[in-house]
Amino acid sequence: MKFVLRGHEPRWLAPVAVLVAVLVTLALTAVPIRLAGAAPLAAYERYLVTPLTSTHGLHEVLLTATPLLFTGIAVAIAFRAGYWNIGAEGQFLLGAIGTTWVGTTFTDLPAPVALPLGFLAGAAGGLLWAVVPAWLKRRAGIDEVVTTLLLNPVALLVVQGLLNGPWRNSSSGFTDSDRLGSGFDLPALIPDSRVHWGFGVAVVVIVVTGVVLARTATGVRIKAAGQAPRAAEFSGVDVGRLQWRCALVSGAIAGLGGASQVMGVQHQLTAGISDGYGYTGVIVATLGGLSAIGVVLVALLLGDISVGAQNVSLVLQVPAQLGAMFSALLLLAVLSAMSWRRYRLQWRPRPRSGGSR
């Protein structure tokens, strides 16, 4: 019995592989749920289903999914082009810094000016943080995995440095920034809910990105550059320039996520402004198959689980980290299952070389 490479892959295989991965993930998460003294099935229901059964729950899911939509699509664009941007976390933070800067500097601006300016500043912050690794890659061929990764802790240190120093809250003295001008408060997208217009912006960004990736010449070139850079070069695609552009767009979108979180949720800069959204964005993009629709679905799923996890931690006393555990497990399980699908089991014992013909 051994694994051999499949010549042809049946159509049903990929969905089945994902299904198996989901079941494995559920089975594995049953262990910590049992350890916490809860019944797995009841817990699953609360994680996955309960948030979707109430209007409030649905709103919370959309709210929680919003930053993941930004970071997920940001990572997806870069990965598609073969540029391994794992610096969305830092770009998100720099976006938050950019928005906070304009929001606390121009406090009197009215909303119609303030909101676009806030997003613009966020995009600029994210882009700024993406420029250095992208430039090093383009000019000197320096691998971007390490440079983008290492700028994440630097971004966090910048946030902490600002909050400990110049941006320390002027009234409370806490390590939070001052509140942004009221013109920078994103209005509610759905009345009487916490869902803000950041969600709307995320959806617009994703729709535009999705159309570009799936329906335009640029999208085809990005795909070619990511999957077979040599062939893309041969066909006249300037892979270096395309990756450079995708890297910058990716950074800017991650920065928009930071802007959205500052203007829509916190209304000030805090050290915990990003709950690892940039890292989770890698999960969202990868699980979403680097497609726009996939990013939406996975971001909503993880939002659902995250809201459910909060709920469960209150009701069943199962720590909320189960949500993070679930998403990381799902990522590894799906990747494993998808890699296995290229193989099939061969039961027939392999012929020994000593056999006769």
Place this chain on the structure above:
Amino acid sequence: MSINLLALIGAMLTIATPLVWAGIGELITERSGVLNLSIEGTMYLGAFIGFLAAARSGSPWVGLLAAVVSGVVAGALMAFFVVTLGLNQHVSGLGLTLLLIAICEFTFRLLYAGDRPTLDDKFTVLFRGTEVLAQHWLTYVGFLVLAPVTWWVLRSTGLGMRLHAVGESFEAADVAGISVTATRYVALMVGSALMAIGGAFLTLAVLGSFTLDIVSGRGWVCIALVIFARWRVWPAVLGALIFAGMDALQLQLAITSAFDAVPGELMLALPYLAVIAALAIGGRTVRYPGSYLKAYRRA
């Protein structure tokens, strides 16, 4: 101006210790051609499991042993993903880091629900009362045993040659009868065990307790150090010392109010910025191991 130089050196050695252990662990895995981004999670796991086992057994030695075992398991898992399944190294590493941290935090919350537990018995300091030499035995072993032994093994043994061959050219290694799979598994398991020790040092020797931000990016520092050192042992140790020196200095400056204007965060950011600067200056001359980030499949 009241900087106590001896105290500074002492603090530097303590701060550098986990970086030396985990950094050498990362160096070993990267020499085999695997960028192990699960390092942050593995250090966290070592810190937590070490603490948990020490708290339950009452002995830091049991804690250390448990941390080593947990590191080996984490390394084997990483190897399973990137060697056996050939998955993307950075996505798997990041995923594993997120998973391990989530598991530890979950368990910690479950067991201690908001308490801040401390160990009854943690590793004690040797040569207590002296300024510089008052260090934990893990510090001594890290600098005086682990680093030279690793250097010697990489340079002068068949094991080191195998690692070198697999990391530079797995085709050549395969033809020479060296199992790429086995070598990478061993490198990841040993390397991850060292990372776990680095994490456990924080709970078992320094703090005597566990907090949720215990590792706080030290894994990423190690990745920076290894590349900065261009995959050589002594420069990595030196880099760890420089970074730790910066950290110790900013801690002292923070106490000395006269230096309030120098943001400590800037000094903490230096190792990362130094690596990026080194890459920018060194450019293409920074030679990554030949089979870096690649999975091996026989054609």
Place this chain on the structure above:
Amino acid sequence: MTGGATDTVARPLLELTGITKRYGDLLANDDVSLRVAPGEVVAMLGENGAGKSTLMKVVYGLVRPDAGTVAVDGRPLDISSPKDAMGAGIGMVTQEFSLVETMTVTDNVALSGTGLGRVDRAETRRRVVEAMERVGVSLDPDRLVGSLSIGERQRVEIVKALFHDCRVVILDEPTAVLTPQDVRALFETVRRLRAAGLGILVVSHKLREVAEISDRVVVLRRGRLVGDRVTATVRDEELAALMMGGSTDEVAAATATPAGEPSELEAAVGMGDPEPVQPAGAGPTTGEPVLLLTGLTVSRGGRDVLSGIDLTVRAGEIVGLAGVSGNGQTELVEVLSGTLPVTSGTLEVDGQDVTSADVGRRLAAGLGRLTEDRRGSVVPQMSVEYNLVLEDLPAYTKRGLLDRKAVRAHAEAMIERFDIRARPADAVATLSGGNMQKVLLARALARRPRVLVVAQPTRGLDIGAYRYVHQQLDELRTEGAGVLLVSEDLDELRALSDRVVVLFRGEVVGEMPVAEASPDRLGVLMAGGGSS
């Protein structure tokens, strides 16, 4: 010396029995049996794709045969890795060297078989030097392999085999990448190995070398062993006939040389009468130049890989470019394709200067390309339809969006016209080599290029696809386009070209109408005989 091993009664060192290996529909090795005696040099001849590589991989444990045995000294072996092979005394020197560039010569030689513990470098170094002396190789054992030339690296590989007490050494296409001086040194080394009683198997497709070095020749064709001859008594023509299937076979028809023309065999042999071949084209053309290279020079890694190339391809003619592999053909194709920059000189396509133009502008100027690196020209996971339009995306864009109907319609038309056995949405990776080549041909010809640059267009293709490609190139010429045909297959060149240009060490060393391009003359030029 050559007669030394005609008698194989001596117990064979290496014995292959009934080796069979199947890949899908392709029978790569079909019941191959072979023996090599001590002190014997056996050459294995065969064209590209005849199954030589597969057989070597079987012997070296990289591929499991479906049936058959490998025995050394009469003992059947269970070889499942190169280590097993080496342990059994089989050493292999492959085309792609298995060396670690960042290690010294000594470490590389000793790598296999080194234990886990301390390495006694002084002792190892002494033994390595000793092994070098045995075969007359002089290399600094402390140098990093990365700093050695190709020829030197090959010597390291041979020393490696000797160091591990191998008694059978397999050399896989050993001269493919060597300079003539290196080839001479290699042959000297091989003679020393033979004198030391080793068995040597040389895999090659070059008849001339085989004649020089071997005692016995076996010929592999389409996976089967079709001949076993003593080198001293066999005629080259006979070997060529065995290799190519002889005049009775379909190959003769497929190569499209005029019937009864003996040049086909001579071409393969690389010698023969300088009897002129009937020109395949319509004679000297006077069409306007569609490809014009003036003083084209290209540097790579600090040395000129192409220097001062002057070359013209006119509308309605096929210009063949001949040369031994590694003399600048690959670079010429790359520089024309736009993936390698010009250092000096100019390059014009259909009257437009495209010297520093990007790929897009070259294509717009009327250039079509079909390179030997098929897999590097397609995006494997992308569908056939999008691969077909990859170079012409703006033409399929309407108001910023792709016109997916037009893309599909184009794909269907191309599939019909070029007889591609695939559906538009199939990933290119699932296609056979012949169909992939048709996709590339369709893409290159869809925009009606004024000049087509093609390299090794039929390598690895079956007879049907082979004929088809030739027919397409011929039609293209008839329609008035120019073709630059780069090929290592002299038959192909002579069958299709109007003119033949010879490249040697990056320079044009000869140019002649095909009627004067006898294999003999080409052979002399290709070997550098015309350069001084």
